Amino acid sequence: MMKYIYLFIFCFSSTHIIAQTIKGHISSKNAEPVNGITIKLEKTSYATQTLANGDFVLNNVLPGRYTLIASGVGYTAVKRNILVVSGKNIFLNLELDPLSGQLKEVAIVLRKNRHRDQASVYAARMDLKNIENPQVINTVTNQLITEQGATDLNGIIKNIPGIAKGWSSVSAYYTSRGFNTRNYIRNGVSGYVTADLDMANVEQLEAIKGPSGTLFGSSLVSFGGVLNRITKKPLDTAKIEISYQGGSYDLNRFTADINTPLNKDKTVLFRVNAARHDEGSFQDAGFIRSTFIAPGLFYQASDRLSFSLDAEIYEREGTSQPQITPAGPGPNRLGANNPSALPLDYKRSYSNNTVTLKNPAQSFYGQINFKLSDQWSAQTNLIRTHTENTGNYLTFNLLKGDSSLVRNVSQYPTSLSAITQVQQNFNGDFKIAGLRNRLVIGIEFYQNASSFSSNALNGRGGRKSFDTLNVKGAMPNYGLISPESINSKLAGLVPIYSRTQLTSYSAYASNVLSISDQLSAMLSLRVDRFMNGGTVNFTTNTTTGNYNQTAFSPKFGLVYQVIKDLVSLFSNYTNGFQNVAPVTQPDGTVSTFKPQFANQLEAGVKAELAGDLLTATVSYYDISVKNTLRTDIDRPTFTIQEGTQYSKGVEVDLFSRPVNGLLLNAGFAYNDSKLTSADATVTGLRPVNSGPSKTGNFYASYTLPFSSLKGLGVGFGANCYSRNYIINNTTAGQFYLNAYTLLNAAVFYNKASYRFGLNADNLTNEKFYNGGFGTITPGGLRRFVATLTVKF
Template identity: 45%
Template sequence: MNPLKSGVLTYAESPSGLNLDYYKSYTDNSVLYKTTAINFYGKISYILSNQWKSETNLMTSNSESYGNYQTMVMANNNASIVRRIVNYAPETIVNQQIQQNFMGDLTTGSVRHRVLLGADYYRYVYGTTANGLDGSRANAANGVVRPTFDTVAVAGKSVNYGLLNESEINSRLLGKVPAITKTTLTTNSLYASDVINPTKNLTLMLSARVDFLQNSGTYNKTTDVWTGAYNQTAFSPKVGLTYQLLPEQLAFFASYMNGFQNVAPVSQVDGTVANFKPQYGNQFETGFKYSQEKHLLDASLSLYDIRISNTVRANPENVSMFIQNGAQYSRGAELDLQSRPIEGLYFHAGLAYNDSKLTASDANTEGLRPVNSGPAWMSNWYANYTFMKGSLKGFSLGFGGNYYGKDNIINTKSAGTFATDAYTLFNAVLSYSQKAYTLSLSGDNIFDTQYYYGGRGFITPGNLRQVIVSLKLNL
C-alpha cells in the first residue's frame, strides 16, 4: 500500500483508492477463529475504624482461541491480495491480579486528608501453539519471502478464490510441527496518594507509584530455548489541583502526571543485546469545568501536552543498531457539553483535537505524525428524550453520531502517507422501561455507511447496519 515508489505517487493513499469489494471477504465461512473466555472478579471490603477502611480486589481472566487467523496484504500495485494464515491450537491468555487498598479520611488541624495506600500484584501468561502456512511467493516490494497461503485477484474471477477453506488448511498442516511458546510477566506495584483541602475552594492531590516488572522472557518448547528476559523498575509521580472560582459552578483544574512503558531488550545485528530503560511520558493538563445549577449546561474544556522520551529508534550512525533517545509530543484539546433543558430531554456533544509529531526519530519519519496516534479530529453527539408522564411514560428515543478523522496507517518520507478515510456513523435506540424490565431496539450505523478503521499497520472494514433487540430483567 506504499503510496510512493521511487518518489512518485503510484499507489492509493486511502482505502477508497484500493477498489476493494466491501461485500467480498476473500475467505470462506469454514475458516473460523473462536475465542472463549472466563472472567472472575471479587471485592472484599472492611471498615477498620471511623477513619479507615480496607478494600481487596481479586481478578482472574482466562481466554483460549482456536482456529485459523487470517490477514491479507495488498500486492501487484493493489491488484492482488496475498492471503496469510496462522493456525492456533490454541492461543491462551491468563491475567491474574490482586489489589489491596487502604483508604482513609482524616484531618490534621483544619486540613482534611483523603489518603490511599495500596499494593498491586499482576501476573500475565501468554501461550501459543501455532503454525504458519508456508508459501514460496515473494513480497513484490523488497523480494523477501514471507509465509503466505496464496495470492488472488482483488477484482474479477480467480480460480484459486475458493481454495482458502478449512479442508485445504488442514491438509497443509499435516506433518507440520507447531511452535509452542510461553511468556510470563509479573508486576509488583506500590502506590500512595493524598487529596487535601487547604481551603474550602482549593483541592490538592499528591501521588506516586513504583512498579517492579519481571519478564521471564519467552520459552520455546520446541527448541527448549528462553529469550528476551528482563527486569525493570519505574517510578512515576502525579500532582494536581482544583480551585472553585465560583463555588459549585466554575472550577479551574491543572495536573502533572508522569507515566512509563516498559521496553523489552532488542537483539542487534552484531549479536549483542541492547537493554533499555522504561519509556517515559510527562503529561500536563489544564482546563475549566462549569455546571449550571439546573443543568441547563454542564461543560468542560481541557488542554493537554504529553512529551514522550526514551523511545527506541535506529541509530542514525548505524541503522542496524538501536539507541534510546527518541522523542515525540502529543498535544490537544477536548470539549464536552451536556444539557438537560427540560424534564426528560438530554443532549450531549464532544469534540477532540490532537496534534502529534516525532521530534527525535530517524530521518525517514522525524517531523511527521506517528502512525497509530489516531485521528487528529473526533467528535460525538447524542440526544435522548424519555417520556415521563402520560400513556407513553417509560418510552425513550435516542439519536446520535460519531465522526472520525483520517488515521495514518503509513507515514514516512520514503513511502508516503496512507490513511483511512474520514467517516461519520449514526446510531439510534428506542426503548421501553418498566420496573421489572427494559426492552430496547437499537440500530448501529443506521445509514449503512461503508468505512475502514485502522491500527498497527492494518485496515479493517467496519460493520454495516446492525439492528439489535435486547431485554433486560430487573430481578
C-alpha cells in the same frame, strides 16, 4: 334493619370512591435521578421501582392514609406520611441521602450519585467527587447504553470524545490522545480478555484520560488513557429483566438480568447477567456466536465487614475481521493513498465461515471490605483470569502493482494466558493541623503467564502464504480455504511452542490535601519492580527478552472550586511508563534501555450544575513520550533510545438534562501528534496508529415526561472522524483512511413493566474503514435493531 341501612350507605359511598395514582421522582443529594429505588406503601401490596430517569408510578391506590417508603442500596430510606383523597392524584419529589457509613467504609465502594462521581472513585481509588478530581474522566451512562441499543463495546465507546476504533481484531484497539489503548480494566482492576467481552454486565463505561501509571501501572494501560468498564452490582430488591434483540445480518440476542436478596435481612444479595449472541455480517461471510454469564454475590457480614464475589464466563467463536495490508514495499504503495482507490469489493470477506477462532475466557473477582475505624478502611482485591485463543486467524496482503490479494493464515492449536492480581488498599480520611487528608496506600502483585503454540502460512521465514486471489478476476480458489486445506498445507511445518511470564511488584500512595474548602492538592507516587522472564522458545530451546526494571511514576494535581461543588479549575501532571526489553544488536552486543515515560501537563475546567442542568469538562493537554526507540540513522540496522513523541490537544465533553425528558450528550476532540528526534523518514510527521486528529460525537433524545404516552422517546446521534494515517513516512509515502460521519437514530417506549426500542446505525449506509498497525478493515453498513424488554 340497621344492617341493610349500613350496607346501602356503603354501596352508595363506594360508587364515589375512585382509586388514585401516586407519581413521583427520586433523586440523589446532587439532583441525579436514581434508578432501581424501591417504592412501597407500608403494610400493603402496593410497590414499584424507579426507572432510569428516577420517576415512579403507583396505580389504583384506594383513598386512605399511608406511609410511603423509598429505599435502595447505598441510601438512607425515606418515609413520608401521605393522605390519598378520592379525585386527587399525588406527585412527590423525594431526595435520598447516601449512607454515610457505606461511603466511609471503603473509599473504592461505589456511590450511587452522579455517574462521574462513581467513575472518579475508580480513577482515584478513594472517595473523591469528579469536581474535586484533577484528572479528566469521560463516562457513558446506562441510559445512553440502553437508548442506543448497544450490543458491543464499539457501540458504547462512540459516546466518548477523542476515542476512535483503530486496529480491528477479536479485541479491538482504540486510539486516545494519539495512543493505542484497549479495554483491559474492570472496576479499577485487571479485566484482561483476548476478545471484547459481551456488554450485558456493563453498567457504565469510563475513560480515564492521559497517562495513568501511578495508580494503574504499565501492563494493562496506555499513555492515552484507561478504559474501565463498571459492572452491574447486586441490589437489595428483587428484579428480573428479560430482553430480546433482533435485526439486520441475522442478529439474534437474548439477555437476562436477575437480582434477588437471598435472606430476609437482605445482607446476602445475588445478581446474574447473561447473554446469548448470534450475528452475521454485511459481507458474504462472517459471524459471531457467544454465550456469556456473570454471576455476582454480595454479603454484608457486619456493619464493618463485607464480601463480594463475581465471575464472568465467556464462550465465543467467530471469524476474524478482514485485516488487509494495502501494500508491498516501495514508494506510494499501489499508486493509491486511500482505500477507495483499491481494487477491493467492500462486501466480500475473501474467506468463509469455516475459518474460525475460539476465544473462551473465565474471570473471577473477589473483594473484601473492612472498616478499621471511623477514619481508616481496608480493601483487598483478588483477581484471576484465564483466556484462550484456538483456531485459525486470517489476514491479507494486497500486492503492489497488480490485483493480487495474498491470504495468510496463523494457526493457534493452543494459546493460553493466565493473570493473577492481588491488590491491598488502605484508605484514610483524617485531619492534620486542621486540614483534611484523603489518603490511599496500596501494594500490588501482578503476574501474566502465557503459553502458546502457533503455526503459520504467512510468507515469512521461508514459509509460503496460503494462496493468492486475483480480486479483479473469477477467483476460482475463493472458497477453497478451510480448516482441512489449512492443515494440509501446514503438514510438515514445525510449529513454535513458547512461554512467557511477566511479574511486577508495586507500591503506591496518593493523598488529596484540602488546603481550604475550595482548594485541594493531589500528590501521588508509585514504585514498580517489573520482571520479565522472557520468551522461552521450546522449539529452538532459547530464551529471549528476559530483563528486570524499576520505574517510579509520580502524579500531581490542583483543583480550585470557583463555585463550591459546581465549577472547578484543575491542572495536573500525570505520568505513565512502559518497560522496554533489551535489544541484541547486529554486532552481537546487547543494549539495555530505560523504561519509556509519558509525561502529561493538563489544565481545564469542570462544571456540574445542579439537577444535571450541565455536566461539562473542557481541557488542554500536552504529552511528551521520552526514551522511545528508533533506528540509528548512521547505523540503520542498530536500535537506539532517543526518539520523542509529542501529543497535545483540546477535549470538550458535555452532558445535560436541561428540561424534564431531554438528554444531550456531545463531545469534540482535537489531537496534534508528531515525532521528533526520530528516524529522518518520520521526524515531524504524525505517527501512524495515532488515530484521527479530530473527532466529534453528539446524541440527543427526548422522552415525553407526562402524558398518556409517557415513556415514548426519540433519539438522534452523529459521530465524525477526520483523516487517519495508516502509513506516513517519506520512503513509502502516505496511506490514509478517509474522513467519515456516521448517523444513528432511536425510537423507544419505556414503561414500568416493559420497554420497546428500535435503533438504526449508519443511517446513510456510509462506507468507511478502521485501521491501525498498517492494516485496514471495512466498517459495518446500515443496521437496524429492535429490542423488547420485559420487566418483573
